[in-house]
Amino acid sequence: MEQQFVNALILGSIYTLFALGLTLSWGVLNVLNLAHGALFMLGGLLAWVIAKEHPISLVVLLPLTMLCCGVAAVALDAFVFQPIRRRYEEHGSAEMAMLIASLGAAAIPLTIAVQLTDDQVQTIPDAVFPVQSWTVLGLHITNVGVMVIAASLTLSLLLALFVNRSKHGHALRALAFDPETCGLVGISASRLAALTMFVSGALAGGAGLLLALHLGSVQAHMGDSLLLKAFAVIILGGVGSIGGGVAAAFLLALVETVMVVYVDADLKDMVAFALIIVLLLWRPQGLFARAAWERA
Amino acid sequence: MTAPAFITWLGDNETLIQSALIFALLAFGFQVALRSGVYTFAAVGCWAIGAYVTGILMLRGWATLPATVVAIGAAALVSLLLALVLGRLRALYLAMATVAFDLLVILVASTLEITGGPTGLYGIPLVTSTPVLLAVVAACALVLRQRERGHTGRQLEVMRTDERLAPALGIDVFRQRINASVLSGVLGALSGALYITLVGAIAPTQAGFELIVTTLTMAVIGGTSSWAGPLLGAFVVTWLPEVLGFIGDWWPAVQGLILVVIVIYARDGLIGIVRGAVRRARHLRAARTPEAREVPA
Numbered sequence: 381m382e383q384q385f386v387n388a389l390i391l392g393s394i395y396t397l398f399a400l401g402l403t404l405s406w407g408v409l410n411v412l413n414l415a416h417g418a419l420f421m422l423g424g425l426l427a428w429v430i431a432k433e434h435p436i437s438l439v440v441l442l443p444l445t446m447l448c449c450g451v452a453a454v455a456l457d458a459f460v461f462q463p464i465r466r467r468y469e470e471h472g473s474a475e476m477a478m479l480i481a482s483l484g485a486a487a488i489p490l491t492i493a494v495q496l497t498d499d500q501v502q503t504i505p506d507a508v509f510p511v512q513s514w515t516v517l518g519l520h521i522t523n524v525g526v527m528v529i530a531a532s533l534t535l536s537l538l539l540a541l542f543v544n545r546s547k548h549g550h551a552l553r554a555l556a557f558d559p560e561t562c563g564l565v566g567i568s569a570s571r572l573a574a575l576t577m578f579v580s581g582a583l584a585g586g587a588g589l590l591l592a593l594h595l596g597s598v599q600a601h602m603g604d605s606l607l608l609k610a611f612a613v614i615i616l617g618g619v620g621s622i623g624g625g626v627a628a629a630f631l632l633a634l635v636e637t638v639m640v641v642y643v644d645a646d647l648k649d650m651v652a653f654a655l656i657i658v659l660l661l662w663r664p665q666g667l668f669a670r671a672a673w674e675r676a
Numbered sequence: 677m678t679a680p681a682f683i684t685w686l687g688d689n690e691t692l693i694q695s696a697l698i699f700a701l702l703a704f705g706f707q708v709a710l711r712s713g714v715y716t717f718a719a720v721g722c723w724a725i726g727a728y729v730t731g732i733l734m735l736r737g738w739a740t741l742p743a744t745v746v747a748i749g750a751a752a753l754v755s756l757l758l759a760l761v762l763g764r765l766r767a768l769y770l771a772m773a774t775v776a777f778d779l780l781v782i783l784v785a786s787t788l789e790i791t792g793g794p795t796g797l798y799g800i801p802l803v804t805s806t807p808v809l810l811a812v813v814a815a816c817a818l819v820l821r822q823r824e825r826g827h828t829g830r831q832l833e834v835m836r837t838d839e840r841l842a843p844a845l846g847i848d849v850f851r852q853r854i855n856a857s858v859l860s861g862v863l864g865a866l867s868g869a870l871y872i873t874l875v876g877a878i879a880p881t882q883a884g885f886e887l888i889v890t891t892l893t894m895a896v897i898g899g900t901s902s903w904a905g906p907l908l909g910a911f912v913v914t915w916l917p918e919v920l921g922f923i924g925d926w927w928p929a930v931q932g933l934i935l936v937v938i939v940i941y942a943r944d945g946l947i948g949i950v951r952g953a954v955r956r957a958r959h960l961r962a963a964r965t966p967e968a969r970e971v972p973a
Binding site: 412460463464467468472475476477479480481483484485486487488490491492494495604608611612644646647649650652653654656657660661 | 715761762764765766767768769771772773775776777779780783786787885889892893896925926927928929931932933934935936939940941943
């Protein structure tokens, strides 16, 4: 039974990494990027494609994957979101247009993945990261599991430091607060948007790679179910809030695990969906705190 | 095309036509809400409710019409409750909450015994034919057309473009939003009920996220400003993969690309493009008539 909670910790880490990238682009750029699941899947897919031919070490593979997914996210911004921002004057309709367009854009990597994997579950070669497992205090844990947890905590801490302490982070918060004044004080909104999307995509790609390693396999639809869970995590933690997001991700993973252990495994996915509806009605600004930065 | 050749062609493509008409009804459900500025995707959940309720009742020996009426009534009730509960949500919050609702519906359907669990329902009598589908789609198109014209049409137009202005003009925004949501759910349920009596089976996976994306694609590609948009969109999205056979399995990517291009460059969809072309043609013709030439520049 305790074993289930180790798994909850790993699941919570994956939710964290996935949701952080999504909350960043939403909080700063007002884009609810529904192609985030596809970027996540792209991370796992790239790892499989590269490792299948050239089994290289994870030390090279992880940064490479994050770089590629970051670039893909920047391309998404340049070819889809920026043109929409330029052409839609009204704020609300631009938001919906970006949401709908991101669904269309997501179909492209998804179709490529289905073609490459023959729509099957593909195993990652063992050489990338030899899995070892230990038993500590009667709990079973693998080195991949430890790495997933460590990576998610490190990356969320780094992201929080970046947003709250660095010069670029200050600019990001300014952009989230008022894009027009940003231009007046010499902050380039389009360059910062590209930076935000890069970080968001890199986080998604890294998370996808780590989940692929944890499961030992990739699949074209591996990101689909995470999208709505991440949405639940974000509104639970508050849009744009990093600390709230981390807490909400682990809370959701814990509640889901409790459902599996004590109630019914089939009802596990219901938690996130019910949470979305209840939370949006009861406390749309998030459960934990005010959002880290103000939103219009 | 001569008349007999046309009839042969109809026979060869009947399945495609039926599928496009079913989709058109569901896409009507999206359009009727989007046009009033209500971003609800609950029509897909109602599609599942319509299909499942009709299927369950007909498997218990009910006749088609009462089963369909009860199914639509159930979906209308659920839509009404959902619209009341989600009343204060706007834009993408409403969109995501209704996506969660859709997925909850199929999750419930895949766990309950009465809905056949993960396998779903099968063996429902096939009573829907193409003429019935055509008649239903035509009737619904008429209803939507009526809502787009005159007083109501202008009220809904105001709600879509500026919701804060609408109450100042004496528009009952709350009631109009509820109406749009319920009508959207009813159209979805109607599509589902016709689907299950056309195909005879349904599985929970059919009403998932992909159905939301496909239907939204149809409504947006066609254009959400008028009822003709989703109808055109449903036919284009159903037909193009057949016409462009060489694309084969890459079709979903092409469909996604079309959606992106339409959202960026033609927000009124194909219908908007067609209307623009007609308007330009009229201007050209007017310019060529002798009376027009006599007018000094």
